[in-house]
Amino acid sequence: xxxxxxxxxxxxxxxxxxxxxxxxxxxxxxxxxxxxxxxxxxxxxxxxxxxxxxxxxxxxxxxxxxxxxxxxxxxxxxxxxxxxxxxxxxxxxxxxxxxxxxxxxxxxxxxxxxxxxxxxxxxxxxxxxxxxxxxxxxxxxxxxxxxxxxxxxxxxxxxxxxxxxxxxxxxxxxxxxxxxxxxxxxxxxxxxxxxxxxxxxxxxxxxxxxxxxxxxxxxxxxxxxxxxxxxxxxxxxxxxxxxxxxxxxxxxxxxxxxxxxxxxxxxxxxxxxxxxxxxxxxxxxxxxxxxxxxxxxxxxxxxxxxxxxxxxxxxxxxxxxxxxxxxxxxxxxxxxxxxxxxxxxxxxxxxxxxxxxxxxxxxxxxxxxxxxxxxxxxxxxxxxxxxxxxxxxxxxxxxxxxxxxxxxxxxxxxxxxxxxxxxxxxxxxxxxxxxxxxxxxxxxxxxxxxxxxxxxxxxxxxxxxxxxxxxxxxxxxxxxxxxxxxxx
Numbered sequence: 001x002x003x004x005x006x007x008x009x010x011x012x013x014x015x016x017x018x019x020x021x022x023x024x025x026x027x028x029x030x031x032x033x034x035x036x037x038x039x040x041x042x043x044x045x046x047x048x049x050x051x052x053x054x055x056x057x058x059x060x061x062x063x064x065x066x067x068x069x070x071x072x073x074x075x076x077x078x079x080x081x082x083x084x085x086x087x088x089x090x091x092x093x094x095x096x097x098x099x100x101x102x103x104x105x106x107x108x109x110x111x112x113x114x115x116x117x118x119x120x121x122x123x124x125x126x127x128x129x130x131x132x133x134x135x136x137x138x139x140x141x142x143x144x145x146x147x148x149x150x151x152x153x154x155x156x157x158x159x160x161x162x163x164x165x166x167x168x169x170x171x172x173x174x175x176x177x178x179x180x181x182x183x184x185x186x187x188x189x190x191x192x193x194x195x196x197x198x199x200x201x202x203x204x205x206x207x208x209x210x211x212x213x214x215x216x217x218x219x220x221x222x223x224x225x226x227x228x229x230x231x232x233x234x235x236x237x238x239x240x241x242x243x244x245x246x247x248x249x250x251x252x253x254x255x256x257x258x259x260x261x262x263x264x265x266x267x268x269x270x271x272x273x274x275x276x277x278x279x280x281x282x283x284x285x286x287x288x289x290x291x292x293x294x295x296x297x298x299x300x301x302x303x304x305x306x307x308x309x310x311x312x313x314x315x316x317x318x319x320x321x322x323x324x325x326x327x328x329x330x331x332x333x334x335x336x337x338x339x340x341x342x343x344x345x346x347x348x349x350x351x352x353x354x355x356x357x358x359x360x361x362x363x364x365x366x367x368x369x370x371x372x373x374x375x376x377x378x379x380x381x382x383x384x385x386x387x388x389x390x391x392x393x394x395x396x397x398x399x400x401x402x403x404x405x406x407x408x409x410x411x412x413x414x415x416x417x418x419x420x421x422x423x424x425x426x427x428x429x430x431x432x433x434x435x436x437x438x439x440x441x442x443x444x445x446x447x448x449x450x451x452x453x454x455x456x457x458x459x460x461x462x463x464x465x466x467x468x469x470x471x472x473x474x475x476x477x478x479x480x481x482x483x484x485x486x487x488x
Contacts, residue, residue, distance in 0.1 A: 001053070001204070002242055003046065003107060003211035004295060005306050006272020006286030006424075009239050012036075013306070018289030019423055022239035023223065026247035027308070030264065034310025035368060036322045041382050041390070042270050042329040044302040045295055045405050046133055046211075049269045049329055051083065051110045054090040056333025056344060056361035058383050060485045062088065063110065064403045069132060070153065072113035078352055079488040083111015086121070087352040091333050093123030095202040098340035101125055103191040105184045106206030109133055120168045124204075128171060128187040130163040130180075134211055140164040140175040146213050148275075148282045149405055179217050180208045181238075185245045192252045201258070202336075205249065209238040212273075213281035216241065231425040235285030260312030263339070263368075265332060267307040271295050274424035276433040284424030292459045294432075296406035297418040297442075298388040298397055300459055305329070309368055318370050325377030326390070327364055334361030335368075357486050386485060387445075389478040393454040394467075396474040397445045409436050414446035421458075448475055 007013060012028045014021040043049040047069075048059035055062045063083055073080030078087040092102045104124040111117035112131040119127035130140065134147040142153045142161045153161045164171040164180075174183060188205045195201050209216075214234035220241050227233040246266065253259040272286020274294035286294060293299025307327065337344040344363070349356035362379045366372040382390040385401040399414040400406075409417035419442045420435060422428035436442065443449060448471040450464040464471050 001050070001106075001206045002266065002268045002306070003207055003209060004270065004273050004284070004286060005210060005239065005242075005268035006288045006294070007291050007301060007304065007306060008287040008289040009210070009235075009272060010306055015290070019287045021287070022236040022243075024239065024243040026243045026250070027266065030246070030250070030266070030310040031308045033319050034264075034308050034314050035318055037307040037309065037327050038322050038324050040267060040305050040307035040327045040329070041303050041384065042268070042305045043385065044298055044401065045270050047083070047109050050107075050206075052328070052330040053269075053332060054092075054110055055084050055088050056091070056330055056346070056359040057088075057357055058328065058330050058360045060383055060385065060481075061357035061360060062486060064385070064485065064487075068155070069111070070113060076488070077114050077116065079356065081111060081113035081117065083113070083117055085356055085488070086114055086116035087349055087356050089346045089348045090122045091336060092119065092202070092204070094333070094337050094342055094344070095340055096123040096125070098200075098342045100200045100202040100340065101195060102202045102204075103127075103188070104204045104206070105129055105187045105191070107208055107211075108206070115168075118165075118168065126167055126191065128166050128184060129206065130208075131165060132163050134208075134213075135163045135180070137180045137208060137213065137215060138176065140180060145279070145281075148212065148277050149407075181241065181245070184208070185248065188249060189252050192249070192256055192258070195256065197256065197258060200340075207242055207245070209242050210235055210285065212277065212283070212285070213279075214238065214283065214285050215281050229426045231280050231283040231285045231429070232423075234281070235425065262311040263309060263313040264311040265307075265309050267329060268305040269329075271297075271300075271302040271305060272424065274301070274418060274420065274422065274429060274432050276429040283429050287423040289421065289423070290458050292421055293416070293418040294420075294424065296404050296409065298384055298401065298416060299418065300453065300457060302418070303384055303388075314368070315370050318368065321374075323367060323374055325364075325367055325374060326379040326382060327377075328360075328362070328379060328382055330360055331362045331364055331379060333359060334363040335365050337361075338363040338365050357484070383478075383481045386482050389474055389481070390453070391474055391477070393452050394470055394474060395451045395453045395459075396471060396478065397443070397449040397451070398475065398478070399445050400442070409442070412441045415440065415442040415444055416449070417442040419443040450474075
């Protein structure tokens with residue numbers, strides 16, 4: 001899972017008309033021998049997207065509210081806190097129950113107020129990572145210099161609070177020893193090296209990159225010295241590091257003789273950020289060309305994500321193909337459960353009083369394996385947020401998600417922010433930020449904005465007036481779906 005990777009930030013998406021993407025030769029080769037998921041969708045920012053992935057629920061049914069990550073209700077240990085409720089079974093627990101050895105490295109970001117929300121309590125055999133939305137790459141501490149929207153311990157105003165865990169406790173002796181993503185990569189490679197191949201393996205590697213602060217080690221920036229903008233240079237360097245790291249994981253799997261029996265899934269958690277920050281290291285740095293918008297926006301640039309599958313389990317006839325069927329980030333839960341031979345039903349959630357929302361996931365292995373033809377996938381509707389719905393070729397936008405981490409934009413309820421096609425560095429990023437500060441603050445969708453995203457993926461033509469019947473029907477459906485939003 002890559003953090004904040006933009007649509008145009010893999011070289012195989014470069015079309016010669018937008019900014020030159022970072023170099024990603026490993027991903028290029030994996031896509032050429034795998035399946036590119038051209039219609040993979042997520043939530044517009046980190047925590048709800050990750051909660052959807054790990055829990056198998058759409059974000060609106062698990063963690064859609066921007067709350068202080070430290071907030072909790074001591075009388076409600078099941079769902080009285082930010083993140084995935086402890087009464088839901090996450091992906092690690094399902095696969096551990098199927099006999100897999102399970103490991104999680106990198107960013108957690110889906111709740112830590114209760115110990116029962118931590119990875120080791122949720123079915124992962126090991127964990128090395130941090131639990132907040134971000135942390136300093138070098139000393140692993142929480143401070144305003146490391147995050148644009150502080151939350152949890154970051155609000156304490158105390159310097160030196162370390163966010164680096166090893167299994168169930170502090171990673172004593174590790175913080176401050178290496179750049180964070182170097183640490184996480186070493187741990188994942190060690191997990192593979194030490195794995196007993198008589199048991200199946202589930203490895204979840206959640207990169208800190210390319211989330212701000214954009215301050216990679218100097219050696220990673222060497223290939224990009226020609227880029228004069230420091231944000232652009234750092235973002236590209238960190239993206240190429242991600243590519244190299246994926247290559248090392250693949251090489252280690254091949255060395256262990258595991259690659260031919262592996263399914264590798266790569267996805268961004270949300271669209272690339274194109275906003276400015278209070279320092280150059282906190283600028284977004286991404287490019288979503290040719291898509292509109294970016295992170296924290298329900299335009300395609302914020303929710304349509306880079307994603308592909310590869311590995312020896314992909315049938316020969318499917319390799320080098322593109323899949324245009326809709327895939328939600330929540331669907332990997334059901335897909336993995338199916339492949340592991342276990343039910344995706346969450347009996348733990350059903351047993352709660354009152355019951356927690358059920359799993360929404362769709363099993364896409366029949367599509368990926370070629371058992372059913374492309375175009376026959378089960379996912380035809382995506383309830384993106386309380387203000388956005390996708391049905392077939394249509395996408396309805398009605399404003400700004402009130403639950404967004406982008407509090408400034410959320411104050412303009414009927415406006416979709418980051419109405420831009422510009423990247424997230426230099427003057428362009430500053431202009432993107434100014435667009436939220438002056439009228440009209442973005443695209444006004446008070447009466448509904450309708451796009452045919454199959455034929456108009458850049459959302460350049462609003463068809464609401466020509467298809468008012470579609471707007472009315474989709475808005476009624478959105479209102480009905482919103483009755484089921486989980487808001488503990």
